[in-house]
Amino acid sequence: MSKFNFKKTPINLLLAIFILFSFPNNASAFIITEDPIEVSGTVTTSDGVAAPGITVVLKNTNLGTVTDLDGAYSLEVPEENSILRFSSVGYKTQEIAVGNRTIINVVMEEDLVGLDEVLVVGYGTTKRSDLTGSVSRVSPEEVNAFPTSNVLQALSGRSAGVQIIQNNGAPGGTINVRIRGTNSIQGGNDPLYVIDGFPFSGNPTNLNNADIASIEVLKDASATAIYGSRGANGVVLITTKKGRAGQSTVEFESNYGVQSLRNKLDLMNGSEYATLQNLQAENDGQAPYFTPEQIQGFGQGFDWQDLIFQSAPIRTTSLNFTGGNDKTTYAIGGSHLGQEGIIRGSDYNRYSLKFNISHTVNSKMKLEMSNILTRLKTDRRDSGGGTRGSSMIGAAISAAPISRPFNEDGSYTVLANEYPFMAPDIINPLNFINEQTNTVRANVILSNAAFVYNPIPELTIRISGGIENRDDRTDNYQTRNFFNSPGVASVSTSQFTSLLSENTINYNKTFADRHQLDALIGFTYQDFTTTFLAANGVGFLSDSFGSSNLGAAETPGIPSSGYAKSVLLSYLGRVNYSFDNKLLLTASFRADGSSRYSPGNKWGFFPSGAIAWRISEEGFLRDNSALSDLKLRASWGKTGNQAISPYATLNRLFPGNTVFGNELFTTLSPSTTLPGNLRWETTEQYNFGLDFGLLNNRVFLTADYYIKNTTDLLNTVTLPSSSGFTTTIQNVGEVQNKGLELGVDAAVLNGNFKWNINGNITFNRNKVIALNNGESILGAFVNVLVVADNISILQEGRPIGQFWGFQEDGYNEQGRIQFRDLDGDGVITENDKTFIGDPNPDFFYGLNSNMSFKNFDLNIFFQGAYGNDIFNISAIPSTMDYGQGLNMPREVLLDNWSPQNPNAKYPIISRTNSVRISDRFVEDGSYLRLRNIQLAYNFPIQNCGWRAVSQAQLYVSGQNLLTFTKYSWWDPEVNSRGADTQAGIDHYSYPVPKVLTVGVKLGF
Template sequence: MRINLLVSMWFLLLMLNPLFSSGVSAFQTEITGKVTTANEQSAPGITVVVKNTNIGTVTDIDGEYTIDVPGENSVLRFSSVGYKTKEIVVGSQTIINVIMEEDLIGLEEVLVTGYGTTKRSDLTGSVSRVNQEEVNAFPTSNVLQALSGRSAGVQIIQNNGAPGGTINVRVRGTNSIQGGNNPLYVIDGFPFSGNPSNLNNADIASIEVLKDASATAIYGSRGANGVVLITTKRGSPGQSRVEFESNYGVQSLRKKLDLMNGSEYAQLQNLQAENDGQNPYFTPGQVQGFGTGFDWQDLIFQSAPIRTTSLNFTGGNDKTTYAIGGSHLGQEGIVQGSDYNRYSLKFNLNHTVNSKMRLEMSNILTRLKTDRRDSGGGTRGSSMIGAAISAAPISRPYNEDGSYTVLPNEYPFIAPDIINPLNFINEQTNTIKANVILSNAAFVYNPIPELTIRISGGIENRDDRTDNYQTRNFFNSPGIASVSTSQFTSLLSENTINYNKTFAERHQLDALIGFTYQDFTTTFLAANGVGFLSDSFGTGNLGAAETPGIPSSGYAKSVLLSYLGRLNYSFDNKLLLTASFRADGSSRYSEGDKWGFFPSGAIAWRVSEEGFLQDNENLSDLKLRASWGKTGNQAISPYATLNRLFPGNTIFGNELYTTLSPSTVFPGNLKWETTEQINFGVDLGLFNNRLFLTADYYIKNTTDLLNTVTLPSSSGFTTTIQNVGEVQNKGLELGVDAAVLNGAFKWNVNGNITFNRNEVIALNNGESILGSNINVLIVSDNVNILQEGRPIGQFWGFVEDGYNEQGQIRFMDLDGDGEITENDKTFIGDPNPDFFYGLNSNMSFRNFDLNIFFQGAYGNDIFNISAIPSTMDYGQGLNMPREVLYDNWTPQNPNAKYPVISRSNTVRISDRFVEDGSYLRLRNIQLGYNFPVQNWGWEFIRQAQLYVSGQNLLTFTKYSWWDPEVNSRGADTQAGIDHYSYPIPKVLTVGVKLGF
């Protein structure tokens, strides 16, 4: 009903267009001029607009411009990143020349905020920006990777290095247990669902991260984890531009695990047999004859290309501007059988109907295709990576007849679940195809210059299909096929009114009110089959299966209706006030608790604008900020509060009947998770803003945490969801921007560091919550725990206490009862870093640019599940790290790293497998050469750059496995786990950027 009403309003306004147009003044004056820099160089690309209108242009290559203004009272606004904004009243002038002053730190830079924009100098909240040069600094398969180390308070967790692999983003820590902890992503004003993997880096104009509640509360129930605003490039009036970029990179494994060769492996098997009272498996001659053996890591890992190509057209005139772009990213994985392709088209359009009315449109179409044989995790029998680590180096991948070697048949001591990795590479497929459409449009009407009415609507649609097939040549497989499809659609309607007015030259008021409607619909369908006469069908004919599976399907829908308002007030550019409010009503919650209310307020004092500091030569800017606010989290599924019935089957007599029965989960009476946050900040500019410092201290308390609670069996239910907990995050963020040198040799440095402390304040009845069980055959137990007074997801297990007289592991009896029981478990590690940081250096001299970017984390632990079977499962014929052979317990080596090599060892989840995950990484180094095309007289080309770069070339870490950036389980309650994870590659890249 509401959507129909909005559509009707839209068409009504369009029909009234002649009435709006009739009020436009016929007076027009042509203004021309030239814009230069302080050193008298022409300034191309400067935006020139008539203030409070959509009339604008940009300066050409010579810094010249022409623009028509509606009257003598018009104000021309000259702006560009890196320069201070200038405003000039036209009056009787027809030629206006302007000298732009450098703004080294960008205080005049306009940032995107929720439902609006503001100058950096006018911010009251905590907002950080990553500009388009940083976003597109190096090739990535996900635009979120470009945020790593760029913004204080923002932690990027790359769960694995697989092409198209998932990424978690944490803004100021982890808030929720049951719900998600990723921020809300807003693309060109559209609140996007999930991860923005549909975007191409070259299409991004900027990324703003809203961190404190003053900035995020305008998004209400979805702002608790921060908000990431992604703005794609749009056209500007003036000369049309073409931008082309192409690069090619070669990915490779950062390091190999130092596993045993053939002779060493045979020695270890003999040692195990000897320690267990058995005869040696191999003679001394055989041991020596195995030599280096076969390297299974070389079989599955490869050097792999990554390619990106993008082409963008932008331009327009005073009436219409456009941005059209297309791109392709193709990434083959360093693990054989994995690759990722993304094809995207973008079309943005702005059209000015008249001085009061304009239309805006944004469209992004994306095709994603992922092929992946293995992304890590699983057991050695279900993981290619696990199989490659475990396979005996004295075996070969092929038999003499060309068939695959069945590894357990090679020797009697090899475990039956060890599968030849060739099975995963050649005999199974896992393909995911997705089509993503994001389209929105807006009608903007200015009845008077100070008032803006905006009516917008959009759609997000995603169709996914996953095809899995395991051939009959796969070890012990009869042919297994499965297909699943899912469709997600979200419709959005947003309607706002904004009033912006300056009174008496000292009072500036910016007020916003609006309401929004968004719905979310998901459907899925899945089917499978086992047993095929031929592999030629693949997943194309599930009906040909000997045993067809039972198909499944599903449907879910939820709706969110919101009212919002915000007021910004500035007095004499010194005192800045912000207040916002949002009310969200969600269909997901219980009757009486469907509405959540999220207020916020902020105040800032620009001390540097006071008279007693204006003449200070060293202090160029000083602003003190404070804010408070509440935000929410929709942490439950659409029907969690409803008493649902589920189908099943039962037998009466000799007949099978279909049934409907209640779930074993009791529907909870639920309300919103609410995060209350306070923030104190200071911005300090020194030496004409050549040095700019930012510091923020925050405290976030998330209450009414939703979590699963166990019920007594007498209730007829097993669990329910309740509001039972509280989590606190508090921390300090520090950022620095420095223009070290600004002459012929330019050098800019920026860095940030974040300290965050997470603590579980309260849980249901104070009871601890264990993470999901992990099973690696010799051990099946929990690793993570949530406990009051501790950070989320700490590691939980036993503490080792050396070895007994037989060389077996001894565990500490912490409760002193003389036995090793569950009561002897304790905290053995913490996956949460003490701090994380980034440091970026940009240098330029003449035509050369050099960028060096470091990123890292300190104080976090990793629980290496991979090391449990790979270093402790003796007697199963597994290959192991070389040090196991040379540093195991003997009477002569009682303090060895590893116990006696024997099947009799008892292995538990213990501190043995906890490692320091701290690292410092050279994330990117790039050398570029800018060809002096302006001196060649080539009018058709503006820019030509050739560059070479390297990503992840150096990593300093104590972590013993492939890579310290790892999070196999991808969950906050099970963070910091490495379980056969797909390694992150290092990359060498060469590329070219052209501008026409």
């Protein structure tokens, strides 16, 4: 008989290890009874209705099935001592011994708050009742409640402590998520997203809502510390749908929606505009521009808002297949989202393919694989910001209603030449719509595979690896027909790759029926590599090539390229201990080593601990139906933030050019930024929680109070020019967030008419504790021609990003704005600036109502925020830049200063007005929004005898149909410059649309 030659090839060694692991140590584990017992039965709900989709598993094995449409199941078990486990989301898990029975019928008890529901946590799962930390779950029904271009939009208002900040309403627009406030000044504040166990980079725009099985949000340090240096901002765990053993299923969903502008700005019509221009001329001692006959003849004029805004469709289609047997399960899904923008020329398309498979090799070995492939394409003409000369939105607001988009010969009207008072930077919006393109194409691959080995039932060894890869290409082209353009093209590409290796060992065992121990240790490696390439050109003889032939440019630009790589090496461990289901303890530790930090500071250590007491399991409360569940929780831990770029601590050389004599030479010189000796930003968090259920858990309430202190804040610090450098990065400050989270789930009515309500509200207070030498840091800067200045500030003792400027103090005798002289020196200087607003809300909230009667379902979902301010940059030129020929809101004409109206809202209409950053432009951003309302009809398939169809639902829904707010502009959900130090700014933001949708869901 031949033997393995281990020296000859490593393949033989691997094969030998595979064979060794394939056979259990205990040979009796392979002994199958000659006559296995076939157990069958029917599973129903408490009201006698068949319960399809209930998981039936032979305990401590991977053998199982699911109930069919009639609630029936059948499963072979090896012996009478076998135990069957019946489970499903929304029902209490039951374990039933087989004994000598062959027919076992089960009645599932509804678990109104899902205490037995299994939640995903870092590197594992746990029952809701066993949680010691602060974790919230968003169900797949909530995630897929209405069509969104970004799965994160579905989190808005769903979870206490989680604030969703929609930067703008553009198709595929960016979303910021803030969990328990803002921690960092210079570093990122978005949470870590983990998709099917893979720590993902950036926003999970590659996901389709219909593919999501659950989203868990880890909020306190005891839950997030297992992710160490990336857990300071919270962790969002996203799990996609997996296959289940038993009957194969097919899920199909398609919907079609129509988007529209929520409300138009009330701008002046043609006659009103001409009247305002004459008023400006009169106040400035000039002759009027228009005669009364001309003013009357202008009438309503042209509405430029109607030109750029449109009703636009949004479509989603998804198809998912799941199924499998006791050996192999699978889930395959494909989807398409197509969204045209309510601003002409903007659209977004996402194509995705998902494939999950799990294969049980034998009783000890299992293989798993998850793959998500996504193609993204974004066409955008304008997403906000800029000046009226660089923004289509700004151009449309500013364009005169007495002008038209086309000349008689069909050419574009040159608005700057229409009248002598017109600003030279006013551009016809059609230039942006028809004569420029901005297209981004991206391919995203997320692939993860795992080998799971159970040498004994209590021990699980998991070896996994994965890759995230993203390739982006951006093409910009401005044609020669664009105002004053010779033809401008640019192309940029970037490639991002992350390789992951995670290896964990988990031990889970119950001792003496009262002590349960769950221990985890692991080692992980992840690297991040980015490359980019960019080129451009100016001056083209023809627009035919677009950005596809940069070599045809008269003036080619200098190409640029780059490379960056960083590595994160980690060791982790966690212990969960439960005593008699009453006392719960959790302790975790993670050590992260990052290549980004300075020698001696490359390793960060992140411990955590938590304790919970389930008082309701004590004898004096165990059978109390009024107070059916009561748990106290407390936790502490430290997490970190990798808040610097890969090479921030290194001395780097940068290329440049210099002239010697008559020749140009290439140079390499140090950066103007001095590398710092940097430490990790560290967030220490305390959390105190209370969970209690009333009336047999028909009402369940959760409360959490937290305190987060972030130290060693990284920020740019100015250096004296004598040092040879201008700036450096240092650990300079401390920020604190503390707050209260409240959540409630209530089954108000049961029976034929069911009514469930869940809601949450969050109060968070943010404060800068310390900055470098106590010096304040100026934040967001604005330049809109009539004024250029900072509008926000960071200062000790104040919240991050408060607005900073002058306070107005009425008008002088000439109708000009006066400002308060706060320092009393008789002149208005920088020393008279003060805090004029706060973008941080006092609280934000969500309220969801689900009602069902017979075959009808009605969902109503409200979401809102209160107490936050918005700095309306758009209003500076649009209400104060007189004499430039800009259109303005109607109220500027109706309520401006005159001797007869000295307390007017607006000053005298004159070119000579002086504009400063002031509280005039700060508005109340509070709002209450009907985020979604949906009426659905579930066809009675079972009564029709259509056994091939398990579900058929038709629904109509509306998103953002009602918004209650005092904000004067398009929409209060704005954040033009992202969150944090520049939060709450509206600068020609792309409005959030309202949507009417009709859709169908089918199951087979």
